[in-house]
Amino acid sequence: MIEIRWHGRGGQGAKTASLLLADVAFSTGKFIQGFPEYGPERMGAPLTAYNRIDDKIIRIHSNIYEPDYVVVVDDTLINSVDVTQGLKETGGILINSSLSPDEVRKTIPEYRGAVYTVDATKISHECLKANFPNTALLSAVIKITNLMNREDLEEHMLDSFKTKFAKKPEVIEPNMNAVRRAYDEVKGGNSYDK
Amino acid sequence: MINDKMGAKELPMAGIILKDGNSEQVKTGEWRNQKPIHILENCKHCMLCVMPCPDNAIIHDEDDKMLGFDYDACKGCGVCAKVCPFKAITMENE
Amino acid sequence: MIRERLSGNEAVAFAMKQINPDVVPAYPITPSTEIPQYFSSFVSNGTVDTEFIPVESEHSALSACIGASAAGGRVMSATSSQGLSLMYEMLYIASGMRLPIVLTCVNRAVSAPINIHNDHSDSMGVRDCGFIQLYCESNQEAYDNIIMAVKIAERSMIPVMVCYDGFITSHSVENIELLEDSVVKDFVGKYEPKHYLLNPNEFISMGPLDLQNYFFEHRKQLADAMTDSKKIIEEVSEEFAKISGRKYGMFESYKTEDSDACMVILNSSAGTAKVVVDKLREEGLKVGILKPRVFRPLPYKDLTNALRNQKAIAIMDKADSVNGFSGPLYSELSAALYSQSISIPSINYIYGLGGRDVKETDLEEVFRNIIKISKDGKVDKTTNYLGVRE
Structure with a gap:
């Protein structure tokens, strides 16, 4: 079982991203859970969302305390939230940031596992002319967790966009570009010792 | 018609009243301690007593002729005696 | 489907x-x-x-x-x-x-x-x-x-x-x-x-x-x-x-056929409890859970029959009766067991009130306690509050 924790701010779509990831994993035939940190969602306030992904039925219904992966939607959270709390060193952390993994690692010095960064915000601005970093982040998460290979991911995302943007087909290709770029541009993956 | 000898298995579910108009079967006249008396010689058959009677207990014919009281229904409230302008109804103890 | x-x-x-x-x-x-x-x-x-x-x-x-x-x-x-x-x-x-x-x-x-x-x-x-x-x-x-x-x-x-x-x-x-x-x-x-x-x-x-x-x-x-x-x-x-193709009974038994210590637990926490049962079974501990599906009507005979052969029971209440005794599920199940002349050492836990997360480790603690009770038959305190700060 893979357990993932998302850190974002209210209104940034961390919850939606976790549900999108659940969707992708579901489409590959996995058992999934996707749930937000239960409670009121306030714009700008730090929030967490969670995923469990497994090949067999998932019965556990507690929160996730020792995630395999952490995704940080907004890197300003690193200063106020302990984003690596309980994070397994065999796993990794993916941060939406313009900085390199080595530079980001300095801000989370206690964590010895793999650190990845992707500038999902920049990709979003360039591809979509707007700040919707989730598509890019989703693509990067799928790459680092090996949930799907690139072809399957592209095929799945294209199907999903075709449904979602049935009335706005012109935005399908820009979104697909964001998927491809994030898959290619995600950096890092070395653990501390290497 | 239900009665209080019937058990839970016989009584209609949840006390549903399955037949309409069963108030006729309840003799509210038994509640009366004063009864109205019709004094025919004073009566002008004006029908003023008919409308206020809460028990529909004033008996009259189709030609608006006052015929007396339905003592099975009359509770003896005395409204008819109060409204009669001609002293054609008086109340007597039962 | x-x-x-x-x-x-x-x-x-x-x-x-x-x-x-x-x-x-x-x-x-x-x-x-x-x-x-x-x-x-x-x-x-x-x-x-x-x-x-x-x-x-x-x-x-x-x-x-x-x-x-x-x-x-x-x-x-x-x-x-x-x-x-x-x-x-x-x-x-x-x-x-x-x-x-x-x-x-x-x-x-x-x-x-x-x-x-x-x-x-x-x-x-x-x-x-x-x-x-x-x-x-x-x-x-x-x-x-x-x-x-x-x-x-x-x-x-x-x-x-x-x-x-x-x-x-x-x-x-x-x-x-x-x-x-x-x-x-x-x-x-x-x-x-x-x-x-x-x-x-x-x-x-x-x-x-x-x-x-x-x-x-x-x-x-x-x-x-x-x-x-x-x-x-x-x-x-x-x-x-x-x-x-999905069969539902009055309750679900999970690995209780040969268990000595059984937890009775409702709703989502029962899923977490199953994970803990699997883990403890790997250690060779004979534990199981019973998850009531129907609480009204209370299938008291079926429930007590299912619990009859346990050596210790933990009854979990995600609600408190605030009655100086126990939670509602414990009160009803212990009365049901008594009515069938079944006497098994049992313990009640009030847990998870107000959304307090019910972790594997919480339920593991309960299982380990009833395993102990199944051996020595001793219940120190009938009603306990799981994971609350005293």
Whole structure:
């Protein structure tokens, strides 16, 4: 079982991203859970969302305390939230940031596992002319967790966009570009010792 | 018609009243301690007593002729005696 | 069979869409709000024929359910917590008038202090209101039980409350298998009430004054119907197994055949408990769980038979009776065991109040304690509070 924790701010779509990831994993035939940190969602306030992904039925219904992966939607959270709390060193952390993994690692010095960064915000601005970093982040998460290979991911995302943007087909290709770029541009993956 | 000898298995579910108009079967006249008396010689058959009677207990014919009281229904409230302008109804103890 | 991924509330709203009830009166309250929210969109889109009544309170919601059900309609609603509390008066009227309303209770703590998270105080607080109560571990069980509830209610003429955990089940997206629309439609069939107010050929009165000479008999009818509903629940569950392949009993036993120490636990935490059982089994510890699905009627003979051979039992209450003794499930199960002359060392835990997360380690602690009790037979303290800061 893979357990993932998302850190974002209210209104940034961390919850939606976790549900999108659940969707992708579901489409590959996995058992999934996707749930937000239960409670009121306030714009700008730090929030967490969670995923469990497994090949067999998932019965556990507690929160996730020792995630395999952490995704940080907004890197300003690193200063106020302990984003690596309980994070397994065999796993990794993916941060939406313009900085390199080595530079980001300095801000989370206690964590010895793999650190990845992707500038999902920049990709979003360039591809979509707007700040919707989730598509890019989703693509990067799928790459680092090996949930799907690139072809399957592209095929799945294209199907999903075709449904979602049935009335706005012109935005399908820009979104697909964001998927491809994030898959290619995600950096890092070395653990501390290497 | 239900009665209080019937058990839970016989009584209609949840006390549903399955037949309409069963108030006729309840003799509210038994509640009366004063009864109205019709004094025919004073009566002008004006029908003023008919409308206020809460028990529909004033008996009259189709030609608006006052015929007396339905003592099975009359509770003896005395409204008819109060409204009669001609002293054609008086109340007597039962 | 349709493979999907839905939250508990989405699954229930979807089931309601497939059931297509005549009337849904509802008032929103966290965490059940999404049910009327999603369902009202089905109404607006014309995917259902339902008359949706947005009322001004939960008291009115259930009042409208009662009126619509007495009129002869198939009626459903949903609520949580204070909403169920505000319905309290009408709950007894719904059951006393024998109206087969299906009410979803997305379990949430009852104030004060104010809290929106899960425990079972709301539905346990109304456990004697005359509703059948079904408890669900997952979104799948919520979906299945809602569909079965319609038939159970209409056959027993007792309203049914389907209970599942707020947020944990209601807001978590999980895998689910849905039935085809036509299969659900055929399963629930057409509601044909024997007596109803909008029948032009029968002039009846419902809910009349009922004094000393009759009231007791009518309450006895309800009590008998509740007892008899056990058989109806079994029949309907059997029929449901035929269309879905998913078999539901009065309760679910997990690895209890050879267990020495058994935990009795409701709803979503039962899933976590199964994970802990598997883990402890690897250590060679003989543990199991029993998860009641039907709490009203209380299948006391079946439950006690299932527990008969255990050497120690932990009964878990996600609600406190605040009675100086124990939680509701413990009180009822220990009385049931006593009535069958079964004496097993047992311990009660009040846990997870107000959404306090129930971790594997919490339940493991309980299992290790009852394993110890199963060996030495000693219960130091009957009622314990799990994971609370003293």
